[in-house]
Amino acid sequence: MSILVNKHTKILVQGITGVQASFHVQRALAMGTNIVSGVSPQRGGTKYFGVPVFNTVKEAITATKAEASVLFVPAMAVKSAVQEAVESGLKLAVTIAAGVPVRDMLEIKAMLKGSATTLIGPNTPGIITPKEACLGIFPENIHQPGNIGLVSRSSTLTYEATLEIDKAGFGQSTVIGLGDDMIIGTDFVDILKRFHEDDKTKTIVLIGKLGGMYEEIGAEFYAGLLHKKPVIAYIAGTTMPFDYKMGYAGDIITHGKITAERKRQAMRQAGMTVVENLSQISECLKTLK
Amino acid sequence: MNIHEYQAKKILQSYGIKVPEGAIAYTPGEAKRGAQRVAPHGPWMMKAQIQSGARADGHFLEKKAGRKGGIRLIKHRKDIFTEAEKMLGATLVTKQTGDKGKTVSKVYVEKYYNTKQMFYAGLIINRNIPCITLLITASTTNMLELAVNEPEKILYTNLGLDDKITDEQIDKILSFLHLDKKYRSGLSDFINQMHKAFLELDAIMMEVNPVGIDEEDNLIALDAKISFDDNALYRHPDILQLHDDSEEDDSSLKAAQYGFGYYKLDGGSIGCIVNGDGVALSMADMINAYGEQMACFLNVKGGVDKDKISAGIKLIMTNPRVEGILINILGGFLRCNLVADGIIAAASEVGLNVPLVVRFEGTNKDEAKDILDSSGLPVTQAESMEEAVEKLVKIMRESD
Structure with a gap:
């Protein structure tokens, strides 16, 4: 599946x-x-x-x-x-x-x-279910079929995270890039829901980044799930001072709360495992073996 | 894309919003003549036209400009020439410009309006819902500080694409601002026209700060700021013409010409070239973890033209703050071999005077690695982002 x-x-x-x-x-x-x-x-x-x-x-x-x-x-x-x-x-x-x-x-x-x-x-780079279907522009030869679901809000970090999953000896059920733009079609909530309904997906890797509140909204949804699959989350942008793409306007909407650290807090509180560095994803996955 | 106050006011005026009569001036003489044209008698307002907020609280670097900020009230006709002379050519520093400030090359002279009350009205894109959100507050100072520390002082009203503001929403705004009901139709016209301009012109932010109510109960846009969606400018050639190149960092400007994004940070010594903002953010974090700081990054996005990529790389190579360069490309849409060609072309033109570490992954990566290997350039290659950061930091420290 x-x-x-x-x-x-x-x-x-x-x-x-x-x-x-x-x-x-x-x-x-x-x-x-x-x-x-x-x-x-x-x-x-x-x-x-x-x-x-x-x-x-x-x-x-x-x-x-x-x-x-x-x-x-x-x-x-x-x-x-x-x-x-x-x-x-x-x-x-x-x-x-x-x-x-x-x-x-x-x-x-x-x-x-x-x-x-x-x-x-x-x-977005699109969606790929390895060895089955590719709707997008993913790099060649980095995807393996497996049971890790990957969802990311950053195109290129999707590839980095895929390599991390490979490195840990796992493969991907489906990989989804939500898109880098200010307004996107689908957010983390819908994809988290689908991964939880999918028998093949055992663990989910979630890549978020500074800007908007998609991660917080995803975390809130996850917190309310009765049966949770493990989620390993990484948020890019700790060293950036603010929502650099939306800047001022974004900060006014969210009352200046868009920092990577706050996103991490929300995800930890929801029960996700938050890693500080991309390369910790593979280490973290290995402990699940 | 941002525009100047006087340009924004002209746009609002064309949508039927009342703005003070004003004249733009590049010389003190023009200021004097302009002032006379907009109002036979004073007082007047003289406003430095740089693209920055908080101009009134700013200060000039040059002594000749005097101690006052970038927005000045002028009571006597004889002072117009001298005040314009002080400001023109001087450098205004505000909270938003950074320490270097911006050179004032033009001032806007306006008729002064006595106001009974002032408030802030802004429209922004709310990406979370998504919709357009109207912000109203009685405070006319720093919006960001207000949003962070006292958000209850801002009234947020979400607007759809086709909707006009409802009577209910207007009544709520009136009572929030402690304004009499007699302003209902004036205020609703004001907001509907802002909303219309916002949509029709593909704005992503529009602020009128403040809106003033004059003695005849007119609502007047006393200041105005509009930012447009860069991705929609192709639909608005007239707005594109309002672009003021002098307002932008040369590097950002050049990068934009090639369709790239360029972002400069405060401090730092490592220049990065990536394809994707997420990777840039992640790299900044990793560089930080290794005890260094990112100076700037160039996002070449899905750039597919070797010459453009070479031009982009030159931007980073010629940044004087950059003491080491990191290129991290994960090719999907973008093919690694084109980036390798671009690196060689750029290096042959401007020379490679600082250490360069490159990491290729994804589409055509082996071809790209071979191109660099056989080029004879002193380039270090790495297999992962972390390895690339580690290697570069090590080389930079060894050469210190």
Whole structure:
């Protein structure tokens, strides 16, 4: 098992004919990802790496029963592409591009409310269930199937944490990057819930960072769980003085409470194991063996 | 992107919000003529146009500018020229500018308004809900200190994308500010217009501090600050034109041109190049654990162009505070070999005068390592982030 995607998930790629998409689609196919269709306006009827291409998401779903989508569209086109995914009833959409305007994200969040779609991203490496499905831009050859669930709010730290899991001799059930942007589709709560419902996931590694209160909200949810799976958490940004991305405005909303130390406190109190340094993740995992 | 007060006021005015009549001046003569144009009789306000808050409480580095801050009340016509002369070209230091301050190259001269009452009104993006949040407080001093120490003095009202402010919300604000009900329609217009401008122009922060109520019960934006979403500027070419290059650190500016992020810290001696803000944060923590400090970091994001990467690397290499460089790339979207090519190109142009430790992982890492190995450059390679930090700190200490 895994969460959100596995080898049976029928996947479509929005923006399949772009340069960056080509590189990553080829790699995803080589890994065995069940990519059933692609969407690219005006390219319908062609084939791309053997994958049939359609003009619209709806056409792609009708013809190929796609259930989940990965979006390789540029930031300025993300809003309309997500809208298409939501209106077509896809259960999952993963949007890779960075730099989606904040206002577009506010509109997207409103669209998602009450819809069937879970949005991961934007500005994320995506989701990978090793050796089964890759929706995103993960580095090659660092993922192993296993029973550690990994969820991270920082793209590149996702890779670091994956290497830590490998180093401890474990593998990953599913790896999810929530996205680096100011406003993201899915937060820790939803993913923690899914990992707890997944039989294969035995332990969860959570990577947080300075900015916003996603970690605190995740910790609060975890504290309320009756049966807790162990969570190992790391928070980046101890030496940064404040929410450097949102700065002043972010601090006004949270009353200046956004420090890495406060996040750690909240997570410890909720019952998570908090490590001070990334390289302690593997040591910590080894003690679980 | 931030803009100046006078630009922000012009925008608010175009949305029907009342602002004081004002004139921008680059010379004392312009200030004098401008003052006469905006109000035949004094007093006037003269305000240094630098992008910083707390200008009134700031001080000038130069003696010629006098002891007063960057916002001055001028009662007599004859003082306009001399006060403008004092401020123009001088360096204003505020709580937000750092010790070096910012050079005042223009002042804004405004008609002075007598006010019965003042309050703060701000709109910001609240990422946690997410929504736009309206902040109201009777205090017009430091918002951040207020938010941290006395948050109960701020009224937070969450606004949707399409909603106008409701009567209920307005009544709550009126009673919070102890304002008479007669201000209801004026205040609701004021806030709705701010909200409209905020949305239409893709702002991420908009502050009117203070809003003043004049003797005729008008609500006037006496100061204004707007920050725009950099990612949405492509939709607003007119706003992009308001960008003032002189306000930005040269390195940040250059980095932004290449689509990179550049962040400078106070102090520190290690320059870092990473692909991702999270890694930068994590590296700053690790460098700290090894007893050193990060001086700056460059986030090359998913940059895929060798020349751009080389230009970015040069920014770090030429920072005089940098005594050692750490490059940590975990390639996913970004391919390590392009970074290796970029390092060589940059080193051949500006020379490599400080120790450099590189750690590659992920997409095309072996190719990248080979490129560096065969380049003959004095580069140390590492297998993990921690090893890279450890190695660099050791080399730096040995060469001391």
